[in-house]
Amino acid sequence: MKSELSKRIKPIVFQKGELVLDANNISKKSYFINKGILRTYFIKDGKEISEYFSGINEWVNSPKSFMQRKKDIYYIDAIENTEAYFINVDDLVYLFDNYPEMERYARLSMGTVFGHFMERITSIRFTSAKEKYIHFQKTYSGIYHRIPLGMVASYLGITQETLSRIRAKK
Amino acid sequence: MKSELSKRIKPIVFQKGELVLDANNISKKSYFINKGILRTYFIKDGKEISEYFSGINEWVNSPKSFMQRKKDIYYIDAIENTEAYFINVDDLVYLFDNYPEMERYARLSMGTVFGHFMERITSIRFTSAKEKYIHFQKTYSGIYHRIPLGMVASYLGITQETLSRIRAKK
DNA sequence: GTAATTATTTGATTTAAGTCAAAAGTTCTG
DNA sequence: CAGAACTTTTGACTTAAATCAAATAATTAC
Structure with a gap:
């Protein structure tokens, strides 16, 4: 299974300041960071608002764009020169279809992220x-x-x- | 499959003001609301802070408590007299194990909730x-x-x- | 149905953070 | 490496929301 995954991911590099994902396009890619920092942001009243930052060993994508193939408001750019791998959503779906344990892993991972989001909401509110x-x-x-x-x-x-x-x- | 689910859910009612879930206990139940409103809250500096509200046709549980069997900070109570169904986590896991489409449904549903959370964070921040x-x-x-x-x-x-x-x- | 409790409104004052403006510090770029 | 173009800091002033306090209003319970 590990090799099934490694067969489907490819390396990619981004220069500091480079746009990784444009909100005007739909992206079927998800990135796994090996080095550097990517920033997810959106534009409000002409200003860039950072949504979150992603560093080493983290997956980054625009969820709606990636999972549902719908346009969303999020841009992603590189804060530093960044080395990453990417996987195509079609390949990921193939893995989910053939390796149920991967689907479960994805669902449980989301539960964890969920917890972080709730914590952040609390942090912001009070x-x-x-x-x-x-x-x-x-x-x-x-x-x-x-x-x-x-x-x-x-x-x-x-x-x-x-x-x-x-x-x-x- | 539908009957497999209906076999495993049971009705339950709560009076207005009744505690549905105490943060001091771990709950293996998830509730589906048929009528009424449940509130998820936590205590900060001795005050009840509402986290979210749940109405008709919504699932409610304390995610960490339910999914990971770990204590979390969330209480749930009834704002109105409420009618609901509940399912035990063991039964849900059984369904996930035997019906991969349910696991996928759960994962995709979480993606939607994810989007709501991001929107709420934006709403709170600015x-x-x-x-x-x-x-x-x-x-x-x-x-x-x-x-x-x-x-x-x-x-x-x-x-x-x-x-x-x-x-x-x- | 009235007292007791709880929830909501209104008023006066304080305060944390925002806005506007300009100076100082960094880092790009040719 | 020098000027341009950003980024960060500092200062003076304003404002939205918090706090403290007390008065109404609405529920609940006997």
Whole structure:
């Protein structure tokens, strides 16, 4: 089964700043990061709002685009030079069809992600800007210092100025 | 397959105010609502914070407790007299084992819920208290007027007073 | 049906974070 | 490596929502 998977994934590299996925296109690819950081974001009132960041050993895609072949609002770009693998959704479906344990793995993985989302919602709802930043540092303990301030601010839903002041104080 | 499912679900009723699930216990049950409203909440600083509300034709459980048999922070109670069905996790696993299409259905359903979560995160991050309330009304268009103000306020992460003033203005 | 409890509204004041503006610091690019 | 183009910081001022406090209104229970 492992080789079935490895047969279907291909390496790809992205330069810093390069667009990995354009919200105007439907993407049948899902990426597994080997090195670097990808950012998922969307545009609101002409500004880029970061949705989340993905580092080493994480899968990244635009869920609606990838799973349902529907356009969604999410762009993905590279914050750093990034090395990744990608798999096509057709190949993934083939694996799900032939390896039920993979389907189960996918379902259970989603349960975990689910928990993270709920935690994030709580974090956003009830905390001051400072607490949000501390929570962000914990969530992204390995990579938080490599993400530009403006992107962090939009991820947290606070202004750059406020984040800059929070950083200055500590 | 339909009968396999119906063989394994049982009816249950809850009185208004009744606790459906205590965070101190692990629950192997998932409920499907036929009538009424259930509320999922947790306690923060001694206060009940509403996480979400569930109405007719929706499944409700405490995901971590149900799927992973681990304690989680979520309580569930009945906002109204409620009629529901429940299924035991063991029976659900049996169905997943024997009906791969159910496993797939579950995985795809989670994808949809996923999308709702992302939308909610966006709604929380960038909107004023008033916009949050408008979004809440859309999300719960069928039942929003049946949920007490205090519970709505904690769901939105704003104070009761602020919500009361928003309502007064429109 | 009335007292007791609980939920909602209204008012006055405070505060955290936003906005606007400009300066200082970085990093691209030819 | 020097100027352009971003990014981050700092300052002064504004505002939305929180807090504290008390008054109504609506449920619930006896």
